Amino acid sequence: MTTALNALWTPLSSTPLLWLVVTLAAYVAGRWVQSLCGGSPYASPVLIAIILVGCGLVVTGTSYTTYFAGAQFINFLLGPVTVALAVPLAENFGLVWRNLTSIGLALLAGSLTSVISGIGLVWALGGTRDVALSMAPKAVTTPIAMAVSEQIGGVPALTAALAILGGILAAIIGRQMLRQFQIEDLRAHGLAAGVAGSGIAAAQIAAIDETGAAFAALGIGLNGVLTAIFVPVLIALWR
Amino acid sequence: MPVALLILAGCELLGEVIRAACHLPIPGPVIGMFVLAAALGLRTGLTGQKKTPAPLKPAAETLIANMGLLFVPAGVGIIAQFGLIRHQWLPISAALLGSTVLSLGVTGLVMHKLLLLNHRRLAARAGTIQPHPPADCANRNPLP
Numbered sequence: 001m002t003t004a005l006n007a008l009w010t011p012l013s014s015t016p017l018l019w020l021v022v023t024l025a026a027y028v029a030g031r032w033v034q035s036l037c038g039g040s041p042y043a044s045p046v047l048i049a050i051i052l053v054g055c056g057l058v059v060t061g062t063s064y065t066t067y068f069a070g071a072q073f074i075n076f077l078l079g080p081v082t083v084a085l086a087v088p089l090a091e092n093f094g095l096v097w098r099n100l101t102s103i104g105l106a107l108l109a110g111s112l113t114s115v116i117s118g119i120g121l122v123w124a125l126g127g128t129r130d131v132a133l134s135m136a137p138k139a140v141t142t143p144i145a146m147a148v149s150e151q152i153g154g155v156p157a158l159t160a161a162l163a164i165l166g167g168i169l170a171a172i173i174g175r176q177m178l179r180q181f182q183i184e185d186l187r188a189h190g191l192a193a194g195v196a197g198s199g200i201a202a203a204q205i206a207a208i209d210e211t212g213a214a215f216a217a218l219g220i221g222l223n224g225v226l227t228a229i230f231v232p233v234l235i236a237l238w239r
Numbered sequence: 240m241p242v243a244l245l246i247l248a249g250c251e252l253l254g255e256v257i258r259a260a261c262h263l264p265i266p267g268p269v270i271g272m273f274v275l276a277a278a279l280g281l282r283t284g285l286t287g288q289k290k291t292p293a294p295l296k297p298a299a300e301t302l303i304a305n306m307g308l309l310f311v312p313a314g315v316g317i318i319a320q321f322g323l324i325r326h327q328w329l330p331i332s333a334a335l336l337g338s339t340v341l342s343l344g345v346t347g348l349v350m351h352k353l354l355l356l357n358h359r360r361l362a363a364r365a366g367t368i369q370p371h372p373p374a375d376c377a378n379r380n381p382l383p
Contacts, residue, residue, distance in 0.1 A: 027308045046307045050314040057318065064319050071312035077302065078309045080247040082268035083254070083275055084299035087291050090279035102353035110346025118338035127330030131323070135334050139342055142313060143266040151264075161317040161324070162331070164310060166339045177340065178347040185351055192347035196339055203306035213303060219346070221269050228264040 013062060019053075019070030026052040041175060046200055047168050082141070082199070085217035088206070092214035095187070103191060103218060110195040111223050114139040115231055130155055133235065137227050138162040141198045144224040152235040163198065170197025171204040186212040194219020243298030250275040 012018050029052060030045030037043040057067055068075070089096065096103065115136050122132040134154035137145040142163045149159035174193050183189070186205070190212035193201035202216035254271030257263070263270065283289055291299070317324075324331055 023311050024308070027311055044307075046310055046314060049308070049311045050317065053311065053315045054318045057315065064316060067315060068312060071315070074309055075312040078313075079251045079268040079271075080244070081302040081306050081309055082266075083247045083250045083271040084302045086250070086272045086275035086279060087295060087299035088303070089272070089276045090283070091291060093276075093280050093283070099354065099357065102350055102357055105353060106346050106350035109349045110342045113345040114338050114342035117341045118334050121334035121337045122330040125330035125333055127327050127334070131327055131331060132334075135331070135338070138335070139339070141266070141269065144264075144269065147264060147266070155323070157316065158320050158323055160313060161320040162335060164314045164317060166335055167310070168314075169336065169339050170343055173340065174343050177343060178351075181344070181348060181351070183347050183351045185354055187354060188347045188350040191350050192343045195346045196342035199306060200310050203303070203310075206303045206306065217272065221272055224269050225265055 009060075013060065014066065016070035016073070019062075019067045020073055022056060023049070023053055023071050023074055026050075026056075041172050041204065044168050044172055046164075046171070046203075050164075078142075078199075082220075085202070085213070085220070088210050088213040089217045092211055095211065096214060096218060099187065103215070103222070106188075106191055107195055107219065107222050107226065110192065111139070111226050111230075114196060115227070115234065129153075131158070134158040135162060136235070137231050138166050139196055139198065140224045140227045141220050144228050148228055148231050151232050164200065167197045167200030170201035174201055174204070187215045190215030191219045194221075195223045198223070240294065240298060242294040246275070246292075246295055247298070247302075250278075 026049040027045055030043075030048035033048055034040065034043040034045050053067070056062075057064065118135040118138060119132045122135050127135075130153065133152050134149050134156075136152065136154065137148035138159055139145075140148070140163070142160050145159050145163045146156040148154075150156045170193060174197060175189060178189055178192060186209045190202075190205050190209070193205045193212070194216035198220050202213070202220055205216045206213035250271035251268050252271075253274055254269070255267030257270050257274070258265065258267045279291065282292075290296075
């Protein structure tokens with residue numbers, strides 16, 4: 001039985017198709033669990049899928065490189081989906097234009113808060129400098145976060161992990177937290193999701209409302225640009 | 240679908256070209272997003288056509304609705320960082336939680352307050368356009 005299984009597993013484990021299917025299945029399972037929980041944001045399908053696939057890799061002793069050879073086809077679509085965020089943005093152009101000052105100020109406040117509190121908390125709790133620097137750009141979209149992290153002396157791979165964990169966290173707590181502050185306006189929800197949690201939190205808002213999606217898209221884009229410019233300057237001053 | 244993919248991938252490519260040509264620190268897809276938004280805005284401005292071109296809209300909606308799936312492969316990479324995260328779990332988890340909560344709250348609250356302020360200002364401005372009743376008229380007809 002084991003030899004038969006091995007004879008089947010050995011060629012299968014190296015085809016990209018296997019891990020592509022596993023990733024899709026894990027996400028479908030995550031969505032199923034979320035719908036079982038009545039659509040609760042706590043049952044994040046992204047988090048569930050990551051845990052399922054991660055366990056699968058550990059149990060089968062598969063390396064991340066082997067896994068990524070299959071999963072890269074899904075990862076590749078991150079580029080087109082980022083571009084696709086232009087659609088809700090353009091459809092709400094008038095609304096964005098009328099609130100440009102509010103957006104700019106809220107973005108500046110949220111972005112600075114994220115970077116400074118991230119560095120400050122790591123430093124205050126005895127974390128090392130490279131971890132603090134990896135934490136600084138974690139709220140922005142992963143490719144920008146990694147590039148900034150590398151530039152300022154962080155660990156890009158750690159920043160990528162933090163960006164995704166932060167995004168999952170923002171997607172889970174964002175809506176409920178802002179409601180606690182009596183904020184129901186989806187423009188504020190969208191912008192906060194985009195600025196604090198980038199793509200993953202934006203996905204959560206985009207599924208609910210198109211105006212929210214537009215403001216989240218703007219939050220991701222503008223916070224990315226702002227962080228890429230001011231974080232390296234800020235760190236240079238800190239040194 | 241091919242037209243929509245052409246537009247999306249084309250804008251991404253254009254974004255990459257702009258990034259490389261201008262040595263920008265911003266990734267190609269983010270530049271591509273602003274390029275496509277500007278192009279769609281320009282189209283509306285020139286033709287008065289407010290709707291997104293037919294093949295683009297459903298493709299964009301489908302992609303955005305399933306955006307979470309696209310983060311799974313990169314997210315699985317977290318396991319490679321497990322050693323470092325476990326070693327400094329307290330500063331990492333506290334900073335991640337703290338700064339995400341603070342940033343969400345600050346962005347949301349500032350945006351909310353400014354939108355309210357904006358709304359009140361616009362309402363006040365709209366109010367001044369309407370003629371106020373003359374003072375003597377108001378005196379003759381006191382409110383019940």
